[in-house]
Amino acid sequence: MTPAGKAREGKLASRSVQAAFLVALIVLWYLATTRWGVSSILLPNPVLVVRQLWDILKSGEFVGDLRVTLTELGIAFAISATSGVTIGYLISRSHYRIRVLEPLFAGIYSVPIILFLPLYVLFFGLGPASKIALGATISFFPIALNTIAGFGYVDKVFVVAARSMGASDVQLFRYVLLPAALPIILTGMRMGFTVALLSIIGSETIASLAGLGHRIVHLAEGMEMARMFAYIAFVVAIALILNTIVSALEARGKRHT
Amino acid sequence: MTSLATTLRSWLRRPWIARVGAVIALFVFWEIAARWWVDPMFLSPPSRVLMSLQAVFDTRGVPAALRITFWELGVAFAMSVVIGLVVGLAVGLQPFAQKSFMPIILLLYGTPQVTILPLFILYFGIGPASKIAFGVSHGIFPIIMAIVAGVQNIKPILLTSARSMGASRWQVLRHVIFPHMIPSFFAGMRLGMTGVLLGVLLAELYVSTAGIGYFTTLFTQNFDPTRLFGLIAVLAAMAIVLNEIVRRAEVHFSRWHAD
Amino acid sequence: MTGEAAIRIKGVSHHFGEESDARHVLALRDTSLDIVRGELICLIGPSGCGKSTLLNVVGGLLAPTTGTVEVSGKKVTGPMPHDIAFVFQENALFPWNTVFENVNLGMVFQGVPRAGREARARRSLEAVGLEDFAQHYPGQLSGGMRQRAALARALSLETGILLMDEPFGALDEQTRMILGEDLSVLLSRTDKTIVFVTHSLGEATFLADRVAVFSARPGTIKQIISVDEPHPRKPDFVTSEKFTAIRNQLYGLLHDEIRKTVAETGVTAGAEPAP
Numbered sequence: 001m002t003p004a005g006k007a008r009e010g011k012l013a014s015r016s017v018q019a020a021f022l023v024a025l026i027v028l029w030y031l032a033t034t035r036w037g038v039s040s041i042l043l044p045n046p047v048l049v050v051r052q053l054w055d056i057l058k059s060g061e062f063v064g065d066l067r068v069t070l071t072e073l074g075i076a077f078a079i080s081a082t083s084g085v086t087i088g089y090l091i092s093r094s095h096y097r098i099r100v101l102e103p104l105f106a107g108i109y110s111v112p113i114i115l116f117l118p119l120y121v122l123f124f125g126l127g128p129a130s131k132i133a134l135g136a137t138i139s140f141f142p143i144a145l146n147t148i149a150g151f152g153y154v155d156k157v158f159v160v161a162a163r164s165m166g167a168s169d170v171q172l173f174r175y176v177l178l179p180a181a182l183p184i185i186l187t188g189m190r191m192g193f194t195v196a197l198l199s200i201i202g203s204e205t206i207a208s209l210a211g212l213g214h215r216i217v218h219l220a221e222g223m224e225m226a227r228m229f230a231y232i233a234f235v236v237a238i239a240l241i242l243n244t245i246v247s248a249l250e251a252r253g254k255r256h257t
Numbered sequence: 258m259t260s261l262a263t264t265l266r267s268w269l270r271r272p273w274i275a276r277v278g279a280v281i282a283l284f285v286f287w288e289i290a291a292r293w294w295v296d297p298m299f300l301s302p303p304s305r306v307l308m309s310l311q312a313v314f315d316t317r318g319v320p321a322a323l324r325i326t327f328w329e330l331g332v333a334f335a336m337s338v339v340i341g342l343v344v345g346l347a348v349g350l351q352p353f354a355q356k357s358f359m360p361i362i363l364l365l366y367g368t369p370q371v372t373i374l375p376l377f378i379l380y381f382g383i384g385p386a387s388k389i390a391f392g393v394s395h396g397i398f399p400i401i402m403a404i405v406a407g408v409q410n411i412k413p414i415l416l417t418s419a420r421s422m423g424a425s426r427w428q429v430l431r432h433v434i435f436p437h438m439i440p441s442f443f444a445g446m447r448l449g450m451t452g453v454l455l456g457v458l459l460a461e462l463y464v465s466t467a468g469i470g471y472f473t474t475l476f477t478q479n480f481d482p483t484r485l486f487g488l489i490a491v492l493a494a495m496a497i498v499l500n501e502i503v504r505r506a507e508v509h510f511s512r513w514h515a516d
Numbered sequence: 517m518t519g520e521a522a523i524r525i526k527g528v529s530h531h532f533g534e535e536s537d538a539r540h541v542l543a544l545r546d547t548s549l550d551i552v553r554g555e556l557i558c559l560i561g562p563s564g565c566g567k568s569t570l571l572n573v574v575g576g577l578l579a580p581t582t583g584t585v586e587v588s589g590k591k592v593t594g595p596m597p598h599d600i601a602f603v604f605q606e607n608a609l610f611p612w613n614t615v616f617e618n619v620n621l622g623m624v625f626q627g628v629p630r631a632g633r634e635a636r637a638r639r640s641l642e643a644v645g646l647e648d649f650a651q652h653y654p655g656q657l658s659g660g661m662r663q664r665a666a667l668a669r670a671l672s673l674e675t676g677i678l679l680m681d682e683p684f685g686a687l688d689e690q691t692r693m694i695l696g697e698d699l700s701v702l703l704s705r706t707d708k709t710i711v712f713v714t715h716s717l718g719e720a721t722f723l724a725d726r727v728a729v730f731s732a733r734p735g736t737i738k739q740i741i742s743v744d745e746p747h748p749r750k751p752d753f754v755t756s757e758k759f760t761a762i763r764n765q766l767y768g769l770l771h772d773e774i775r776k777t778v779a780e781t782g783v784t785a786g787a788e789p790a791p
Contacts, residue, residue: 161608166597220375
């Protein structure tokens with residue numbers, strides 16, 4: 001067989017393993033709950049889960065919680081993106097400031113900031129404000145750090161070339177610094193978005209009165225297993241969609257660099 | 258320029274001094290804000306937090322909860338390393354396994370695990386088991402990815418030259434692949450520790466009827482920002498120390514690594 | 517050579533670092549040179565002899581420790597985008613813009629009004645043979661084409677003086693040969709004054725009206741050789757006796773300086789003259 005044919009064969013084989021794995025998982029799940037007597041308190045029947053999911057989608061019950069979560073996410077990200085880029089840019093303007101502040105930011109970010117959630121709840125209450133504040137705090141760091149890296153390390157030859165052609169400060173920023181830094185900043189924003197989403201769902205799970213995270217907890221406490229699984233699948237799907245969109249935006253912004 | 262100003266300037270020229278100064282300035286700001294501007298129900302000045310640290314430890318059950326949490330972190334990390342190593346090697350060394358299972362692993366890594374936190378608690382209970390399990394579930398992925406990467410990016414010329422000198426498969430594994438993989442392994446462990454910290458602490462905060470979560474809920478509901486911050490500060494210190502240990506180990510064992 | 521002086525370099529020397537600094541280096545030593553309008557002069561010499569430093573001083577990117585440079589009668593104190601354009605060795609094309617946008621941007625910086633830009637951009641792209649690649653991104657082009665684009669950008673600024681710092685240094689031998697021939701053709705059509713830094717003896721002999729040979733560090737001009745051959749120079753000039761004689765002369769002048777440099781610094785990168 002030709003090398004190309006062999007490669008195709010190999011690819012097919014691994015794809016079949018993946019498919020088989022997925023199918024086996026679902027089959028096992030089904031058998032476990034129907035034939036092998038695994039308690040439905042632990043694992044709901046997958047058919048029931050699908051039915052519950054359909055019910056949730058049809059009735060539109062998810063809308064209220066989805067709106068809360070997305071609003072919190074939107075506001076938190078708006079805050080962290082603007083402040084992160086602004087502060088990151090201001091810091092990047094001087095090497096001294098970078099050396100002082102960048103390790104500080106990196107050090108703070110290495111601690112799981114979700115730890116401070118109870119303080120935010122104490123200060124802002126159980127409502128959306130505490131989730132937004134925490135989400136903004138956590139996602140600020142990757143954005144600021146990447147902005148510092150982006151602006152702080154623009155290749156000198158571009159600056160020299162532009163200056164030699166007579167570029168003013170404003171022109172230098174607009175036509176050289178910003179486009180050069182953009183790929184790294186976009187990556188930082190993607191990371192910030194992902195981390196904001198996770199922290200908001202997390203804080204809704206731990207201490208909240210509304211939102212998708214809270215909904216799952218509520219169902220867990222009521223032992224409504226099938227519906228809870230349905231909501232988990234829904235949230236995972238939403239996260240997947242949002243992350244795909246954000247990654248696509250990042251890739252689009254990074255074309256030709 | 259006065260001599261005081263010049264001395265001050267030369268001191269500030271060193272970044273680490275400026276950094277310490279920035280942190281001190283932050284604490285001063287916090288102190289002022291907490292004392293004069295904000296209702297003491299919501300914010301407590303650092304001076305009071307520091308002095309009440311003893312009171313936090315005197316609260317019944319807190320030292321035990323802290324000890325258990327620390328133990329959970331250790332166990333979860335150890336398990337993550339072992340499982341991550343085994344799975345990482347199994348997948349990384351076998352090209353077919355890698356092609357088949359890596360996408361599945363990546364898929365699992367990408368899902369927001371925090372959504373199934375309530376499930377973990379339902380399955381494993383409100384004791385240490387669920388916290389450890391959730392921690393492991395966060396910690397294994399970076400380690401697996403790092404080991405797979407470390408095994409994958411060996412320059413083929415190294416393997417070829419070893420084989421050309423007559424090395425058996427086991428010898429290649431032991432003398433070429435293993436040493437090459439060590440820096441990646443330690444980098445993975447550093448990220449794994451971050452994951453374990455996240456997983457264990459998330460689970461602890463979620464369970465409000467026992468462990469750390471009980472006390473954070475208690476202090477919050479009683480509007481006791483002093484003890485709440487004291488407790489969180491201790492946990493943050495724990496996280497920083499553990500992170501630092503792993504980071505130093507990584508630096509120590511990666512000294513030969515050129516990249 | 518007769519003709520009015522476009523660039524007057526008077527007693528320029530430059531050192532890097534403070535006198536007390538351990539890394540103090542006298543890069544350029546008391547260099548004087550008058551560059552005639554419309555000529556192409558090559559600066560050639562061993563590594564570290566200060567030829568790139570001199571170029572940067574002439575272009576206003578570096579203030580010399582002593583001495584002055586006058587361009588068209590004006591003293592140089594900073595970049596002069598209306599009189600001087602650069603082509604760097606390193607790729608200084610902005611990777612996020614197309615070739616056309618890159619050329620356009622140079623004129624934006626210089627202050628050319630919008631109305632005139634497109635025509636000038638098209639002209640300069642045609643002059644370097646890239647008119648079909650205007651919408652490509654630098655990442656999609658070969659090294660040689662990228663340097664053509666950089667040249668087009670410099671040409672579109674319509675300055676009287678072009679400073680080129682080893683522009684073909686990162687390219688392979690064959691591309692260099694083609695670009696050198698094309699540059700000679702271009703030269704015959706314009707009256708630009710070009711200062712061209714190179715390591716390659718053959719390139720210097722083929723392109724230059726005069727070649728200024730630098731001594732080892734601290735560099736100064738050791739000797740100036742004239743090449744009396746009109747532009748555009750035909751490819752068969754390279755095989756002529758005149759060419760060989762000049763090239764050999766350059767080799768003789770340079771060889772000792774290069775050995776001196778290697779002995780002092782242990783640096784061999786780019787030290788041996790290319791054939």
